[in-house]
Structures are given as structure tokens and as C-alpha cells.
Amino acid sequence: MEDIDIVNLYWQRSETAIAETDGKYGRYCKRIANNVLSSAEDAEECVSDTWMSAWNAMPTQRPARLAAFLGRITRNLALDRHDRRTAKKRGGNSFDALLSELEDCLPAPDTVEAAADRNECAAQISVFLRGIDHDSRDTFLRRYWFADSIADIARRFGMSGSKVKSMLFRTRGRLREHLAKEGILI
């Protein structure tokens, strides 16, 4: 079923909307959730929560790109779940390693003038990503949007793990410079 038809099902409050969404995007969302949570059971619950959130969001929202819309919900819910889990017990899973990599992108607080809100920050990250080459951009997003492992990214793009790491390292550095230049404080 086309995305637009699925969205229409949500707007019609048809319960088949969730079944259609699960059929088309279930594996995709589960993979994102599992990348963050490293737990099949948690990922499953996170995907169920995603369908509920989508049900609540449509209407009033009518996403033009359903995959990005659902992936974003999954990602945020997975991160919430990760936060709750790490509040009880300090982490140490592969996603914590991913988060620690993002330290490289953070401008030092004294180099910026004011804190940016999340939308402004996201807008600047979009600007930055549009200015770099495709390979660096896709590699960066596979890692930090889809939370893919380095090995999965290497397999996907047919390159070595060390090359992926060095590309990510360079891109993080360039993003830090961009955010600092634009005065974005995270």
C-alpha cells in the first residue's frame, strides 16, 4: 500500500492503518529501536509504542514522508526508553558508545553565545549535511540517525570499518566547527 493510502487510513481512524504500517515499516522501525536499545524485546515494545504515537499524531499530522516520520518517532521513543534504563543503571552498551562519539561534535560552551533550541540546532545540522559530500552525509546519518553499527555501515557501503570510523571522525569534527561558527550550543 502506498504511504499516502496508509496516512489516509489513519485519518479515517481505520484500525487497519496500524496493520498496514506494521507490514510495511515494522522491520525498519524495529531495527532502529534495536540499534539504540540492543534488546529485541524492548525494540518490539518500542515499535508498538510507535504505532500508538502515530495513531495519536494522525490526525492532525499528515506526514509527507512516512518512513522518516515513523523512524523519528521510534528513535525518540527508543532514546526515552534508553534514558529510563540508564537512569537506573549506568549503560555501557553499543548505543552509549555511539553517544560518546557525539561528544566530538559539541562546541565548547565558551565558544558560543547562546543556547539553541532543538529546532534551530536541527536546522543547522541540515544545512551542514547539505554542504558535505554524499558519502560522508549518508555514513553520518546511518550512524547517528539510524544508529547503525560501524560494521553494518561498512557492509552497507562496501568499505572497511576503519574507513567508516575515519569518515565519521572527520565529519564530527566538521560538524563541531559548523555548530561553533553558527553559535549553536547544545
Add this chain to the structure above:
Amino acid sequence: MRTARLFRAIGDIDDDLVEQARCAGQKPALRPRVIRWGAAAACLLLIIGVATGVNISRSLPQIQPGVAVRVFSAPVGPRRMFNWNGCRYVFVENGAPYDFSAFDITERLGSLEYDMQGMESGEAPYIQADGATTWALGGALYAIPGYDSAFRIAVEEDGVWYMAELVARVDDTPLDAEYYFRVADMKRLVRRAELLPHMGGESLHTLGWRQARGLVDILSTAQPAKLTGEQYQQLAGAQSQGRSWQLSLLLGDGTAVNLYVVPDMGIVSIGDGYYRLPDAFAGKFGDIFDSLPRQAIPAG
């Protein structure tokens, strides 16, 4: 935690960037499962001049997939094609099965719901309808991870998988050459280009990666050509006299996209469309084509 905030902010970037990254990535080569062509059928195809995008001179199990392009000739039986999203797609290798098991195919795009051939007996509404097909009726369309669905689509019917590629717009307005090569991700995927006789055969010349990318750059600027009846006849003459060449763009995934070039008429066919070769083509590649041997197609 600042990194978590940054991770969330990354989550809010523009959707199109996410969509590109979702589909990005070069996957292992696509391989036809088993393609068996009888020698007689191959000869027949050669004689009657069906350009299927298949290099018919190679040993048969190694046939590379390619864009099925009809040039100046009629296919055997109904052409295997369908409409999706306002564009026309042709089944690669006339519907050879493909093994997509190496791909994480999850995104369903739609289904082939209408019999396009029905329109010939008066059911005109289906000819331009999305989901109208001449083959594999009832099949399901899927995005292939790593490929833009505007160019290449997987089709599943009764557990068998096929691949289809963009050739035209349903309303027959010309495709922009730049769009075609962009959605094909040609600059990234192309590894080399082979120049062959129009009907295929031994490679006459190979362009390396750099030259192939340069060629794609130039062809991306080609403008659609509106040919007259007389020009169509001249193209047929060029084909039979060996003045038309197959340009096979070999991709890193083991597949190929075939174009047809008639340098002395300044014409290239891309998908189902004809385009004027840009001036830069003659300057950069004219000498190469001039040096190629002309192999006329035997009459009969």
C-alpha cells in the same frame, strides 16, 4: 546530557536527508538466478533486432542485467512493463528472475493491479494508471535498499522476484537526462563503460572509471530530441549499417544500463527517449567512436 540532546536534534533534520540515507548504500551484486536462453531464440532475437539490453554474445549464465531499451524495432510479444508514480518501468531482461536475498527489502510501494493490455480492447483508463501492467499482474512493488525507487524497483509475484527500471513517463513527456542519471545514481555506481555493436557482441572499446563518469556528466546535459519520421528512418539505417553503438554503463553492483549512441546523427537513446548529444560529447569521445569498426547487421 548534551550528546543525547544532540542525538535528538539530529533526529529532527530534514526528511529528505533521512530518506536519502535510508536508501543509500551499495549492496552486493544483483545476480539473475538462472537465465536460460536457447541458442535459436538468441539468434532469432538478433535477427529480428530486438534490443533488450542484454549482451547476447557472452556465455549465457553471465548475462548482465541492463535497461531494456527498444530502439527502432518491435519486441517479441507484449513488452513487459508497468506504470508507477507517473512513470513507465520495464522488467529488466524481459522479466528474468533476480535473487534479492542479500537485500533487506521491506518497503512496499504498491501493487500491479490493472491489466494494461486491457486498454487495447477499449479499457483506455488503465493505460496511464499507476499499477497498470502488461505482465506479472498482481505483483507487489518494493523499494530496493540503496536504490532510488524512481529508477529501480523490485517486483515480487508468487514468490519470484524481478527487477524493473525507469524508461519513460507515462504521459510521454520526455524524461530529463539529468534526472535519469541522478535517480540512477550513475555517477556513484558506474565503474566503466563498454562500447559494443548496436546488437551487442564483443566489446569494441572500454572507458575506465574516470572517463565513464565524465561521459555520464556530459550525457546528463543532453536535451530531448523530437525526431521526424525521416529521422526515425535514418536511425534504422544507422543501426543496420553499423553506425549505431551500444553504450553499456557497467555498475559496481554487477548490473548494467545500456544506452544507444548514433554519433553521426548526434543522437543518444536513454531509457525510451531520444536525446541530442551535447557538443562536448564529440570533443571528448568523437575520436573513440570514429575509430570503432562498423559492423552492419546482416540482412534477413
